[in-house]
Amino acid sequence: MINRDVKSLQRKPDVVDVVIVGMGASGGTAAKVLSEAGLTVVGLDRGPWLSPQTHFSGDELKFLNRDYLGPDPALNPRTVRHDLNSKAEITSFSPVPQLVGGGTVHWAGWVPRPMPSDFKQRSLHGDIEGASLVDWPITYDELEPYLSKIEWEFGCAGLARSNKFEPPRSREYPMPPLPPTAFAAKFYEGCERLGINAYPFPIALASTSYKGREPANHTGFWNQFGDPTLMRSTTLTSFIPDALSTGRFELRPDCYVREVTVGSEGRAKGVVYVDAEGNEFEQEAKAVVLCLGAIESARLMLMSKSRYFPEGLANSSGYLGKNATFHETMWTVGLFDKDLHDPLYGYSGHQMNGGSFEFYETDESRGHIGGSVIASCTVAQPINWLHPGRPMWGQAGKDADRDFYNHAMAVELILHDMPQETNQVDLDPEVTDGWGLPVARITHKPHENDIRLATWQTNKNMEILEAAGAYRVLPTHLEKSTGNSFHQHGTARMGDNWSTSVLNEWCQAHDVDNLFVMDGSFFPTSTGVNPTLTIMAQAWRASEYLANIYARGRAE
């Protein structure tokens, strides 16, 4: 048992088996698997350790407009440019909140599985000009048992056989779906008219009593809000408590890690962090696991320069930070005539519940390769309700809200974007954060295929809304990536080839055998589904390897 009080007394806490940086989706998973396997683990997160019942509510100003869960745009800015020669501007790009539980605390919780094709994009499509397609070093079948594990351990609701395109699965869903919302029913209607297979999208929540959790939150304050109940599956309320109950895991919130230190022979020695009071500590460990999210993990590794790694930790390939993909979310909103349609209550439910894989696999007659999931989703709460091109003021603005707020819904696509070497995360040469450290600079320009896919699918989404009877449809197009999906991947690709990838198939750095990166950084290509189920499944798989094979091998 590690004594929590010790840390405030010493600047060099006792060495542990593993230190994990970032306590979100992947970090929470790693903490559970590693501590349950018998290792001593310290978990660090730069954000606070909040309690659902004390801290969460349906307060739109607080959660959506005033970044209560962070990141504060003034303290943690990022910069973005669209090609390597432009100057980057300060913007909030992919502002995933920072707190214990990470992105799972306030996420929507869509957990569709990736498809077998996602793991072999290069074999399927060959070289696409301007893109750096590769196959994953693992297959769907290798990941499948872990997808099931996460669905069952974390909790997920779905309906077997409802998705015509369902990839093979070894277990059914642990819970049935909730009833559809009114807007989801409209989506089913539109899809049926067009012969599209819509089905209740799997979502990470308790739809029935499950592991001491109840389906207790029907406020509609869901996506981007913390859930005051235990209904939503979050690592804050599941895997992290599991890890704590082993007695081998210590969680330190409000600790900002700024460097991974490197010892003799170029192995990771530990991490340096600053606590809320501004005190600096070095936590040494036999292995270091990075779970900061794909932007921040790349940034931390790039900041961790040493004699062994002058270009950033584990970056002998020069590929660290490259091939970043961000899944722009493309919304098409449908407004329905209130005299002809019952209300859609586009702010009810759990962000979405009908989705489709109909257009997921490549059909070259569409003019692009790959495809994306689509789903019907809420337009959300009144201040920020989704209305692309909203009339900003005056009578037209008021009428738009009054006439359509209760009669609006969105169909969303998650852009399956192509990896490109020039789309990358590096350190901004000028802008620093509230701690004086260089911020992440994003360079991102959509690939031609991204634009074609987005346009084609947006047209299809307009047709669905029109088939459902929409009065007006409001499409969006891909000008530039804004990071609005909050999905981040690819900055430290897994691969078998040391000269073109950073990690091996166990998320272990090629250059540094005791360094693992388990967040979305490891994605070789982006997939067309929400990434977190895949991230957590692979984090589980890699943690098992770390605990059962790597750690044992080294101990013997």
Place this chain on the structure above:
Amino acid sequence: MVCRAHWRVIQPRVAVDAPERLFFDEHQWQTIEDATARIIPTDHQPGAREAAVVRYIDRYLSGIEYIYAAADGSGFLELDGHPAQSWTRRVEALRCAYSEGVRDLDRLSNEIFDSPFTELDEAKQDAVLVTLSGAPKPEPLGPGRAESIGTILQSASDHRLTFFNLLALHTRQGFYGDPFYGGNRDRIGWEVIGFPGPTSLRDTNDCSFSLESTYVTGKAWEDLIPHLRESAPLSTN
């Protein structure tokens, strides 16, 4: 230093429905009140003026006391550490933007119509806002396919916005935000658009506010998903 998880709940200077001005002077208050009333006008139903949007903005600008309500609506959180410093600077920047914004409104009003903003009629105030925004006054929505726009981030922070965009965003916030922050008086904003809304933040914290009755029940999944009709019957919801 108190970490975010342990910020205390404090009672703010004035009660939710108190009329006091905390930041604006009288002229600023009136100017902003008039401007918000052009952003969300009063018609056969109330608008920004009736919803006390100006009071919402005034409280926001008054310091860092009204930044985050406690989850159960029992008071506001006492910020500390980095967030407190950052919000102090952010509010300072907003104050400057509003003080300058009021001066700009008057300057434009004087240039175009020879009177300060508050003395103009509504049509003239609109003309000033059109100049300030640099875009025509928005048109009513028609049927069909709208012109597509570039993707956006849904959660809108007001960090680094220009005055007109601040005014438009804060007017929405004061009209549709929880009444605990000083606007949306008597839940007027929610009533206008038919959002049922909770009676208090507490109802969203204990989840007694529920929209479950709006779900579509009583339909079998087979009714919604044609291919399930062909296979064996499954569950109902």
